Amino acid sequence: MQAHGGRRSMTASNQPASLLPPAAQGGAAAPLAVAVALQDVPASELTEQALQRLSSAGRRFAALAGLLPDQARRAARAADTAARALGPEALVSQPLLGLPVTVKEGLKVAGAPWMMGAARHRDRIASQDGTVVQRLRSAGAVITGVGSMAEMALWPETVNRITGRALHPLDPTRTPGGSSGGDAALVAAGAVSVAVGTDGGGSVRIPAAYCGLYAHKPTAGMVPLTGHVPLDRGPDTAAAPLARFFAPGPMCHDAADLWPMLSVMTGPDGIHPDMEAPLPSSLPWPTPAQLEGRSVFVLPAPSITGSERTDLAQIAAVERAASLLETAGARLQTVRTDLLQGAFWIWMGTLRCAADVTMEQLVGDGCRLPLLSQSFRHLTGRGEHTTAALLLAWSGRLDPTGPRLWRRWRDQGQALSSELADMLAGNALLLCPPVPGPAPHHGHAFRHPFNIGATAVFNVLGNPATIAPVLLGPEGLPRAVQIVAGPGADHLAVSAALALARTEIFPGNRKLP
Numbered sequence: 001m002q003a004h005g006g007r008r009s010m011t012a013s014n015q016p017a018s019l020l021p022p023a024a025q026g027g028a029a030a031p032l033a034v035a036v037a038l039q040d041v042p043a044s045e046l047t048e049q050a051l052q053r054l055s056s057a058g059r060r061f062a063a064l065a066g067l068l069p070d071q072a073r074r075a076a077r078a079a080d081t082a083a084r085a086l087g088p089e090a091l092v093s094q095p096l097l098g099l100p101v102t103v104k105e106g107l108k109v110a111g112a113p114w115m116m117g118a119a120r121h122r123d124r125i126a127s128q129d130g131t132v133v134q135r136l137r138s139a140g141a142v143i144t145g146v147g148s149m150a151e152m153a154l155w156p157e158t159v160n161r162i163t164g165r166a167l168h169p170l171d172p173t174r175t176p177g178g179s180s181g182g183d184a185a186l187v188a189a190g191a192v193s194v195a196v197g198t199d200g201g202g203s204v205r206i207p208a209a210y211c212g213l214y215a216h217k218p219t220a221g222m223v224p225l226t227g228h229v230p231l232d233r234g235p236d237t238a239a240a241p242l243a244r245f246f247a248p249g250p251m252c253h254d255a256a257d258l259w260p261m262l263s264v265m266t267g268p269d270g271i272h273p274d275m276e277a278p279l280p281s282s283l284p285w286p287t288p289a290q291l292e293g294r295s296v297f298v299l300p301a302p303s304i305t306g307s308e309r310t311d312l313a314q315i316a317a318v319e320r321a322a323s324l325l326e327t328a329g330a331r332l333q334t335v336r337t338d339l340l341q342g343a344f345w346i347w348m349g350t351l352r353c354a355a356d357v358t359m360e361q362l363v364g365d366g367c368r369l370p371l372l373s374q375s376f377r378h379l380t381g382r383g384e385h386t387t388a389a390l391l392l393a394w395s396g397r398l399d400p401t402g403p404r405l406w407r408r409w410r411d412q413g414q415a416l417s418s419e420l421a422d423m424l425a426g427n428a429l430l431l432c433p434p435v436p437g438p439a440p441h442h443g444h445a446f447r448h449p450f451n452i453g454a455t456a457v458f459n460v461l462g463n464p465a466t467i468a469p470v471l472l473g474p475e476g477l478p479r480a481v482q483i484v485a486g487p488g489a490d491h492l493a494v495s496a497a498l499a500l501a502r503t504e505i506f507p508g509n510r511k512l513p
Helices: 031-037 043-061 067-095 131-138 182-188 205-211 242-243 255-265 311-327 341-354 359-363 371-379 388-397 403-422 449-461 489-502
Strands: 066-068 098-103 144-145 194-199 214-217 247-250 295-298 331-334 429-432 465-472 478-485
Touching: 031 043, 031 067, 031 255, 031 359, 043 066, 043 067, 043 098, 043 144, 043 182, 067 144, 067 388, 098 131, 098 182, 131 144, 131 255, 131 403, 144 182, 144 242, 182 194, 182 247, 194 255, 194 311, 205 214, 205 449, 205 465, 205 478, 214 255, 214 449, 214 489, 247 255, 295 311, 311 331, 311 371, 311 429, 311 465, 311 478, 311 489, 341 403, 341 449, 359 388, 371 388, 371 403, 403 449, 429 489, 449 478, 465 489, 478 489
Parallel strands: 098 144, 098 194, 295 331, 295 429
Antiparallel strands: 066 144, 194 247, 214 247, 214 465, 429 478, 465 478
């Protein structure tokens, strides 16, 4: 495109930068939203395509808890109207203009199922939006559906008594992860390019790693959880103190969507307590150039108590990512292999000390369950809980440990937090595996529940962590790297993901069959 005798500079979405407001030129707007604002593609067309793909993929992979055609079409028409009236300037107030997204079913979307994957809430419909959903709508996003989730968001595989067992788009004998696995499967299958889940122990990062997506768990206190357990009943309930360890986060095909999504989700809402983390607007825009001269600590095969050993392809993924970041200007350093040794127990101990709530109460949504009768009904095929939920509830009731043990693990977590603070001082990064290997076969988590340790520990420590796909293993399934930054340095973790994305080390077409 010519202008004044010369070629205009082009953005990542191959659009003339001079037509865009400065913020959009800097990456504040999602690339697809730029195309909508420039009227290169109508939001209504994008939405119809997304609705069709969601309907198909949702059935095929048991990944969709609800389709929202009427409200999605209304939002798309509004986006097209804004694009016609304002053009690129619409991106100033609506940086996600016309972008079709799905949202984890537990995150309270007005007019959509709000069941938390629990049969007891099978017919419950949300009457209002949760905070993050409100912000997505205000930013111009088009909420097209809600993804399936693990019952009460308490298991790393997505299965419940309403939508069934979610399937991995590359191999239906395997799980897409959990608890936000439905949305990850929908993004991986190409139904939408962006989704929002919640992460309390890896529930965004684990599905993203298994499905070959980019994802980000923000710094604690950056994004409010309002509308999702344990804040769905307000900040004064017994479980509410756990909310500081949970965070909504984006899962995306394209690393360029991470920061625009995160930017519109952040900030206090007057409900979620202790929202004191720095906002993206106060941080530098993520760019690969920010890695120049940064120290990157590399931990390819952490020794984590109870976890499976890291497989060779996963080790290779971390090492390859480290090499590519070194090429981008980072300085690599080694770290002791037992740094995260107590990761799972630190996570569990910190949660147990933060609130006087048992697993049974979390499964029962605050209530004591009739476990004997529910277990019998489950064995006869008439139960309302999944096997995982019942096991968790029984573990809570029969837990022989006392507060002294949990305090010991919490204190070890505080010691680890101090060590990491020293390590990541000066805006350094840590690279490690998010999981030991590829997406496992269904039921694997019953045998290896400690495999979540490498992600869960950073929930209670408060560090931001980004997932970036790196390579395909010998069985053809993705391996990813987890990029951990110091609290408040979310932009650096996302910068590293952008640097890895630019290398095109993952297949150019990330849409799975």
